[in-house]
Amino acid sequence: MADVFWLIPFPPALSALVLILFGRVLSKRWVTIQACGAVFVSLVLSLLSFGGLLGASSEAGPLLKTLFPWIRAGAFRADFAFQFDPLAAVMVLVVTGVGFLIHVYSVGYMAHDKGYTRFFSYLNLFMFAMLILVLASNMVLMFVGWEGVGLCSYLLIGFWFERKSAADAGKKAFIVNRIGDAGFLIGLLFLLTVVGSSDFTAIGGAVQSGTIGAGLATLIALLLFVGATGKSAQIPLYIWLPDAMEGPTPVSALIHAATMVTAGVYMVARLNPLFSLSVPAGSVVAIVGAATAVFAATMALTQNDIKRVLAYSTISQLGYMFLGCGVGAYAAGIFHLVTHAFFKSLLFLSAGSVIHALSGEQDMRKMGGLRKYLPRTYKPFLVGAIAISGVPFLSGFFSKDAILTSAFAQGRYALWALGLAGAVMTAFYMFRLIFLTFHGEERLTPEAKHHLHESPKVMTVPLAILAFFSIVAGYVGLPAILGERADLFRRFLEPAIKPAGDGHLSLGSEGLLILASVAAAFLGILISYWFYIRNPRVPETLAARLPWAHKLLTNKYFVDEAVGAVIIRPLVRGSELVYTGFDLKVIDGALNGSAAVAGLMGRVLSAFQTGFVKDYAVVFLLGIALILGVLLF
Amino acid sequence: MSIPASYFFILSLVLFVLGIIAFFVKRDLISQFMAVEVMLNSANLAFLALARAAGFADAQAIVFFVITVAAAEASIGLAIVLLIFRRKKSIRTADLNSMKG
Amino acid sequence: MMIIVFFALAIMCTGSVLGMVFSRNQATSALLLVLAFASLGGLFGLLGAGFLAVVQVIIYAGAIMVLFIFVIMMINLREGISREKRAWTIVLSCATALVILGEILFAARGAVPEAAGEAGVTPTELGRLLFTKYLYPFEITSVLILAALVGAIVLVKKRES
Numbered sequence: 041m042a043d044v045f046w047l048i049p050f051p052p053a054l055s056a057l058v059l060i061l062f063g064r065v066l067s068k069r070w071v072t073i074q075a076c077g078a079v080f081v082s083l084v085l086s087l088l089s090f091g092g093l094l095g096a097s098s099e100a101g102p103l104l105k106t107l108f109p110w111i112r113a114g115a116f117r118a119d120f121a122f123q124f125d126p127l128a129a130v131m132v133l134v135v136t137g138v139g140f141l142i143h144v145y146s147v148g149y150m151a152h153d154k155g156y157t158r159f160f161s162y163l164n165l166f167m168f169a170m171l172i173l174v175l176a177s178n179m180v181l182m183f184v185g186w187e188g189v190g191l192c193s194y195l196l197i198g199f200w201f202e203r204k205s206a207a208d209a210g211k212k213a214f215i216v217n218r219i220g221d222a223g224f225l226i227g228l229l230f231l232l233t234v235v236g237s238s239d240f241t242a243i244g245g246a247v248q249s250g251t252i253g254a255g256l257a258t259l260i261a262l263l264l265f266v267g268a269t270g271k272s273a274q275i276p277l278y279i280w281l282p283d284a285m286e287g288p289t290p291v292s293a294l295i296h297a298a299t300m301v302t303a304g305v306y307m308v309a310r311l312n313p314l315f316s317l318s319v320p321a322g323s324v325v326a327i328v329g330a331a332t333a334v335f336a337a338t339m340a341l342t343q344n345d346i347k348r349v350l351a352y353s354t355i356s357q358l359g360y361m362f363l364g365c366g367v368g369a370y371a372a373g374i375f376h377l378v379t380h381a382f383f384k385s386l387l388f389l390s391a392g393s394v395i396h397a398l399s400g401e402q403d404m405r406k407m408g409g410l411r412k413y414l415p416r417t418y419k420p421f422l423v424g425a426i427a428i429s430g431v432p433f434l435s436g437f438f439s440k441d442a443i444l445t446s447a448f449a450q451g452r453y454a455l456w457a458l459g460l461a462g463a464v465m466t467a468f469y470m471f472r473l474i475f476l477t478f479h480g481e482e483r484l485t486p487e488a489k490h491h492l493h494e495s496p497k498v499m500t501v502p503l504a505i506l507a508f509f510s511i512v513a514g515y516v517g518l519p520a521i522l523g524e525r526a527d528l529f530r531r532f533l534e535p536a537i538k539p540a541g542d543g544h545l546s547l548g549s550e551g552l553l554i555l556a557s558v559a560a561a562f563l564g565i566l567i568s569y570w571f572y573i574r575n576p577r578v579p580e581t582l583a584a585r586l587p588w589a590h591k592l593l594t595n596k597y598f599v600d601e602a603v604g605a606v607i608i609r610p611l612v613r614g615s616e617l618v619y620t621g622f623d624l625k626v627i628d629g630a631l632n633g634s635a636a637v638a639g640l641m642g643r644v645l646s647a648f649q650t651g652f653v654k655d656y657a658v659v660f661l662l663g664i665a666l667i668l669g670v671l672l673f
Numbered sequence: 674m675s676i677p678a679s680y681f682f683i684l685s686l687v688l689f690v691l692g693i694i695a696f697f698v699k700r701d702l703i704s705q706f707m708a709v710e711v712m713l714n715s716a717n718l719a720f721l722a723l724a725r726a727a728g729f730a731d732a733q734a735i736v737f738f739v740i741t742v743a744a745a746e747a748s749i750g751l752a753i754v755l756l757i758f759r760r761k762k763s764i765r766t767a768d769l770n771s772m773k774g
Numbered sequence: 775m776m777i778i779v780f781f782a783l784a785i786m787c788t789g790s791v792l793g794m795v796f797s798r799n800q801a802t803s804a805l806l807l808v809l810a811f812a813s814l815g816g817l818f819g820l821l822g823a824g825f826l827a828v829v830q831v832i833i834y835a836g837a838i839m840v841l842f843i844f845v846i847m848m849i850n851l852r853e854g855i856s857r858e859k860r861a862w863t864i865v866l867s868c869a870t871a872l873v874i875l876g877e878i879l880f881a882a883r884g885a886v887p888e889a890a891g892e893a894g895v896t897p898t899e900l901g902r903l904l905f906t907k908y909l910y911p912f913e914i915t916s917v918l919i920l921a922a923l924v925g926a927i928v929l930v931k932k933r934e935s
Contacts, residue, residue: 651769651772653769654696654697657696664874669877676780681821686878687788691788691792693871707794721823725821733823733826734900734907737904738908738912740826740830742918744922745919749929751841754845756929
């Protein structure tokens with residue numbers, strides 16, 4: 041039953057092809073059925089494959105299927121081949137499941153958009169690329185998917201390309217990603233020279249047999265992680281993700297919350313033997329993750345655009361995932377990836393529902409009191425906020441707690457503290473968002489108020505489904521306090537992910553840590569309540585008291601400006617200089633110069649053509665003398 | 674004793690060189706044309722002398738043809754000179770440079 | 775005895791050509807050339823080409839040079855044309871011509887056979903040659919002369935305006 045896994049990417053691929061080629065002549069109804077249907081087929085195939093895997097033994101190793109031989113160059117082979125193991129199963133379920141729900145949601149959200157067919161063709165194309173990424177059995181093919189999702193991200197961020205800000209955002213995303221990809225490629229090349237193949241099984245074997253030394257492993261791991269920072273928006277390459285909110289909200293939900301940005305985490309988890317081998321690399325991953333988690337959370341505290349808050353939140357949560365992987369708790373990182381996919385896409389889609397209801401308004405300062413008008417949007421949104429804040433019994437609590445506990449167990453107390461601080465801030469800004477949008481006094485413009493309406497079922501039903509999963513998904517990964525065997529998730533992933541690090545905690549310590557997480561969550565919620573419901577004046581006074589802090593946060597620490605000044609402007613200036621100094625002067629000069637030389641030669645030679653026969657005769661004579669001389673001597 | 678062929682040959686060489694010098698010294702078309710005729714004749718002489726020394730009996734026929742063709746060429750050439758004179762009212766070569774450049 | 779005739783003819787020929795070079799008057803040059811070609815005809819006769827000698831005198835000296843004189847008279851220049859003014863051209867061309875002379879001499883040394891060969895070809899034999907071995911050139915040359923004739927007339931004909 042699991043043998044069907046290699047078919048999973050192809051229904052969306054086929055659908056995308058049909059839509060790209062014939063989309064113009066297809067009816068909207070057909071496009072809807074085809075696009076959503078294709079993803080649904082992939083979802084069914086994923087479920088079947090997953091079912092097949094459940095019954096299989098864990099010693100068998102991954103299922104492999106080579107579709108066709110692709111690159112054969114001497115001893116180097118990279119085939120178009122898929123592999124299926126528990127990690128891949130988890131990923132395809134998330135991608136196709138959440139993907140399907142978002143496709144359905146988009147039917148409602150994009151219903152009035154004139155680029156409806158184009159949107160679905162890109163969305164399907166994205167699904168194809170992402171599925172290739174997670175199913176690839178070698179890194180070269182994974183890189184194909186990696187780049188493919190980057191392309192679709194560009195196309196979808198800049199979907200409304202007539203808006204300059206959207207087009208710029210698309211470019212920014214692609215270029216920053218590219219910078220990460222450079223690191224990825226270099227790491228890949230090193231890997232290839234050492235291991236000789238980019239197959240994951242070969243890499244695992246090379247680590248086990250000791251072919252890769254620890255030093256080289258560190259180098260490769262760090263380079264690959266550079267790629268992950270680009271794709272998964274960590275420090276320093278996160279700057280594209282907030283701007284990516286220019287795209288339609290379903291895009292933000294699918295690509296920039298649930299799937300594409302998690303590709304970096306997936307890559308680290310997939311290469312866990314390599315990352316475990318190198319302790320410094322793991323530390324770097326964990327530190328960057330923790331730092332990003334906190335850094336992004338601070339920026340989310342003061343944002344006024346509802347989608348920007350969620351964007352920074354995504355960056356922050358991705359930091360948590362990397363924190364988990366960095367301390368060796370790869371399963372915990374993936375666990376958080378799964379739960380985050382549910383509640384973050386839920387949050388984005390709900391935000392989209394709010395924006396749709398307000399006819400495009402995204403500024404929270406112009407919202408408020410929407411609770412009574414949009415109940416079917418408010419309830420799922422609240423569930424998502426509670427989940428992400430780490431309130432017990434919802435999924436976010438279990439996954440975040442798993443990460444923080446592992447960090448503490450490894451003795452990384454500083455990282456644990458950072459994570460905890462981040463959790464407080466997460467709860468705070470999420471509930472700030474809730475209070476500003478749905479509670480309190482109404483600050484709507486009369487226009488918006490007039491058109492206020494709840495979203496159609498096709499949009500609210502996916503919200504409900506995602507809310508359901510945001511609640512229950514956590515129960516597959518119960519903490520060790522309830523028994524060693526309770527962590528079904530980690531056990532399921534064991535064939536693919538060998539746990540690293542051997543921190544063990546007593547049950548008492550673990551209980552205390554859980555208590556700390558819970559306390560952090562409630563602290564954040566309470567402070568937010570105080571600030572925005574009880575004492576709405578407090579934020580303003582605080583901002584007035586610490587103007588510089590407020591300015592720093594609201595302007596995102598001026599990072600974009602810094603990048604512009606330090607990197608972009610010198611590059612542009614340098615390019616201009618090179619253009620005028622070298623391109624125009626030297627290259628054009630050489631070309632024009634050679635033409636000028638030809639002209640000059642022509643003029644010189646035509647000076648010989650005086651028109652006088654006698655002059656020509658002189659030349660004849662000299663020529664005869666010369667030729668005779670050459671012939672004779 | 675017959676006259677050695679080399680004497681004729683040297684004579685023809687001298688005539689040829691004189692023809693060349695005449696071509697460059699003269700400034701009008703007709704005289705230059707006459708110099709060309711001198712050169713032609715010197716070539717005829719050389720040919721006949723050397724052919725006789727080498728035992729090539731057909732040389733006379735060939736020289737016959739040369740003379741004939743030279744005659745035809747001279748008539749056409751002179752016709753052209755007349756035309757040029759009609760057009761430019763001068764046969765000084767210094768005036769004939771419309772093919773310049 | 776023949777040597778003396780040779781040298782006489784040679785000196786006459788060279789002398790007249792030299793005279794042609796130095797003369798300023800085209801008519802004088804033409805007449806001098808007539809003399810030169812006539813002596814050349816004599817030299818042809820010395821070489822055993824009797825028929826050719828006569829042909830040379832009749833055609834070259836008699837017809838071609840007469841043509842030249844006709845044209846000179848038609849052009850009717852009042853004053854003679856002075857020699858080339860640019861001295862360097864003369865010097866250069868003289869030098870080059872002498873260089874060529876030297877080269878040809880050098881090439882030809884030892885290559886000129888001394889044997890005198892037969893006494894010559896009689897007109898009969900020449901005729902036979904012309905009509906057998908060299909028939910094609912003969913016929914074609916006659917067409918050529920016709921073409922030259924017609925061409926000359928067409929070229930110089932005054933337009934009927």
